[in-house]
Amino acid sequence: MAFLDVKGVTKHYGETPVLRGIDLSVEQHQVVCLIGASGSGKSTLLRCVNGLEPIEAGEIWLDGDVVSGEGVDLDRLRRDVGIVFQSFNLFPHMSVLENITLAPRKIRGSSKEEAQERALELLRRVGLAEKADSYPDQLSGGQQQRVAIVRAMAMDPRVLLLDEITSALDPELVADVLDIVRGLAEEGLTMLLATHEMSFANEVATTVCFLDSGVILEQGPPSQIFRDPQQARTRAFLDRVIRAGRL
């Protein structure tokens, strides 16, 4: 069994099916990229994995334990499964340092000094140590997103979910954020990410999954998905991406 296993997961929003039987395995130290059109279910799948959205059928397994369904300790699960959002969602009333140290202090019971030391170390790695006392609205979008990644990493998650983290950024700010993700991948962090950055997916992904109306239509190593897609719909999608100059 894989480290993170999604088995037959389905989900509706009212009458509309969003996930129609998703099967997906992520091994430790793998980077799995979800690609597909908007509304294909990428974000919903990520939100189901960390329990932000309840699933209707199927199971999600993490490290040999079922983490979906009634009675699961979601607060516990979310310490293992971090998430970074498209819209950063930093806490605007807290400084960068407070944003990062809140969860370690309140949940893991780290002392203030301990948590701050660790936060500053992480901030140095993303080149934002001097912004520790700034507030989110004093930072650029790219800087905010780097802080959001650090905030998730401060809890030492075993899996990191990244939900289109560069979609809300100006093009020139995307690279800095992707550099960090690249670094995390090299360090061996297990990641599941939804993205529109195809060349980045091509470069870092172990596996690429193409989602189409709530199912994984095709998955495989990036070389296969991007160069030799088997499904007509995958080809159509990639054609559109190429015509948009994104691959």
Add this chain to the structure above:
Amino acid sequence: MTTVVTTRRATSSDPGLGPTTRLLAVAWVVAPVTMALTAWTAWRLVTSAPASGAWRPVIWLVAAATLAAAAGTVLAAVRAARLRSDAAGHLRSAEMVDLRRSRSRARNAAWVCLGGCLAVLCVVVFLDFVLANDHAVQRIFLDPTMIGRSWVEVGKAFGHNIFIAVVAEVIVLVWGLVLALARLAPGVGGRAISMLATFYIDAFRAVPAIIVIYLVGFGLPLAGVPVLSSLSPTWAAILALALTYGAYVAEVYRAGITSVHWSQTAAARSLGLSHGSTMRHVIVPQAVRRVIPPLLNDFIGLQKDTALVTVIGTVDAFTQAKIFASNYFNLSAVTVVAGLFIVVTIPQTRLVDRLLQRDEQRLGRKG
């Protein structure tokens, strides 16, 4: 060059000076009438003023200020007339750009005159009301000797209103938040407490504060409940106001909490924070910052409602003033109370306006 002149020449579609002249005529009728009425009122004000020394400068000041304002409207009318004759000159020499400018300025001056007249007339009507029936109104509401005799006592009693208001406000800050959080209690388990809180909030927003004060102030002592029945009238009043305003403030808090975008909750819960921690560290701090202006508005309401405690015989400023009023058949002491409330409230309303303006600017910058 001829073509340039042609484009400047009056066209058939240009309205000329007709409308401006008519507006100016109205101003020239209204301004002198206003001036005359003001002069008559000012004369009565000065001649019929009470002999009392302290009051005379105030009356002279009011009379002079009203007269000056009326004179201002006449000056505006004069200016409008001058600008109109400029415009007439430009019309004759067909300088259309200059014509439009002078005409527009003349109309503005005429409107300044008419708007000023309306304001001055409102003040004059009020002054005539005060002077009516041989300035009986002034004697009853604004008698200088009565004000002089009562203001120290009334002012001291007003300290009592402030005490009640401040203590009630502190309690309301906490009680309102407790109610709001109860109303927003999560899950199936929270439903019962949420319904109870909703009922409380609905009920206490429905019942007039004066009735709650009456019930608490007179009812609790009769009921003979330990501790509660031995509350002094002052503390009964504080309790009653806290019960009522807690309900209002709970709704203010709730609006603030629900206005924080759900993605903030998602982010906090994703870090592993519980519902309680998310509320305490992430949602409520943001909500409180947003609700400060409406909160202050409710507090202004609470402060004014401290005058209602007079129904249970607490000696506040209003009760004290009513003692003066019934002893001397004169309401000037009550006017003092009104004045004190104005003095205390206006800085707060201005502060609320400033805070709202600041919020708007901040939102504007972000958007």
